[in-house]
Amino acid sequence: MRTRILFAAMILLSLNVSAKKIKKEVPVQVQYGTENTGTKLEISFEKGKYYNHPLFAIWLADEDGKYIQTLYVSQSIGKGVFLRGSRNTGQWMPGEIQRPAALPYWVHQRNIKNEKGGLLPTPTNPVADAYTGATPKNAFVLGVTTENKLHGKYKVMFELNQSWDWNDYWFNAKYPDDKEYKTSSQPALVYSADLDSSNPQPIEFKAIGHSHYSGKDGSLNKDIKTLSTALQIAKKITVKIVE
Numbered sequence: 716m717r718t719r720i721l722f723a724a725m726i727l728l729s730l731n732v733s734a735k736k737i738k739k740e741v742p743v744q745v746q747y748g749t750e751n752t753g754t755k756l757e758i759s760f761e762k763g764k765y766y767n768h769p770l771f772a773i774w775l776a777d778e779d780g781k782y783i784q785t786l787y788v789s790q791s792i793g794k795g796v797f798l799r800g801s802r803n804t805g806q807w808m809p810g811e812i813q814r815p816a817a818l819p820y821w822v823h824q825r826n827i828k829n830e831k832g833g834l835l836p837t838p839t840n841p842v843a844d845a846y847t848g849a850t851p852k853n854a855f856v857l858g859v860t861t862e863n864k865l866h867g868k869y870k871v872m873f874e875l876n877q878s879w880d881w882n883d884y885w886f887n888a889k890y891p892d893d894k895e896y897k898t899s900s901q902p903a904l905v906y907s908a909d910l911d912s913s914n915p916q917p918i919e920f921k922a923i924g925h926s927h928y929s930g931k932d933g934s935l936n937k938d939i940k941t942l943s944t945a946l947q948i949a950k951k952i953t954v955k956i957v958e
Contacts, residue, residue: 742854747787748845753861754912755957756786756871762854763947769850771875772821775861778868780907782824785846786859786871788836792817793847795837811838815930816899821874823933858957865912871954873920876903877945884941885928895929901945902928905935908954920952 742759758773772788791797797812813835815822822834829840836842880900881887890896906920924937925945939946 740854742856743851744856744858745848745851746858746860747848748860748862750845751860751862753863754865756859756861756910757955757957758786758857758859758871758873759917759951759953760851760855760857761950761952763950765877765880765944765947766949767877768852769875769877769948770817771850771873772818773857773859774821774824774872776824776870776872778870780870780872782826783869784862785821785825785842786861787846787848787857788818788821788842789850790847793836793842795835795841813837814895814898816895816903816928817876817930818874818903818926819930820903820905820926820933820935821872822930824872865910865956867912869910869912871908871910871918871920873906873908873952874903874926875906875948876926877901877948880944880948882941882943884943890929893929895931899928899930901942902926902936904939904942904945904948906949906952908952910954910956912956915956917953917955920949920954922946 770789770792773786775783775786777783792814795811795813796809813833815835826834828834829837831837876899878898878900882901885901887897903926904922905924905926907923908918908920910918922939924935925939925942927934
């Protein structure tokens with residue numbers, strides 16, 4: 716009798732484990748640049764272990780890495796307004812904030828000055844609605860359409876950053892007088908994928924470096940050995956041409 720009970724328990728445990736393996740997060744699907752008449756791309760993002768509401772920007776560059784256009788940027792950066800940006804009323808309310816350490820490589824590659832003389836988007840000079848949106852909570856598939864048809868070779872760039880992800884190298888007091896560093900923790904991580912308009916197969920993004928830790932410039936540091944959890948925000952990112 717005891718043997719039968721044990722055997723039944725093992726079967727139930729096996730079924731439970733199998734069910735967990737079968738259950739898979741369904742990606743959120745969103746479309747951007749829908750009014751454009753260029754080439755349609757599909758960018759798939761699988762969440763990593765440490766995904767927790769990161770900010771990110773995706774843009775198109777030529778074969779040599781020269782910026783062409785933004786494909787998507789998180790709304791808080793693209794509009795210059797953060798959901799928890801003001802406590803003037805005694806509680807968190809949306810408010811205008813400049814976060815130069817968030818996505819500095821994209822900001823400097825884009826290189827568009829705002830009314831204050833800086834490069835970050837503001838409520839007065841925002842990124843167009845067609846290219847901004849809230850950061851998805853789950854895995855996602857972004858459908859984006861370029862402004863012009865693609866012919867030849869390009870790079871699709873992806874920068875992401877997540878606040879409060881300190882580690883042994885990028886610790887809170889590393890730059891005690893740099894308040895912008897403290898809004899970023901580990902620097903923004905930059906990925907790149909080589910895209911050929913004649914190749915319809917998915918191309919996986921590769922991490923190529925990190926941005927300046929406080930966004931003082933648009934440099935790219937190719938040494939990512941100091942990053943830890945930042946490398947596990949994304950499990951896998953791919954891009955492919957749809958049509």
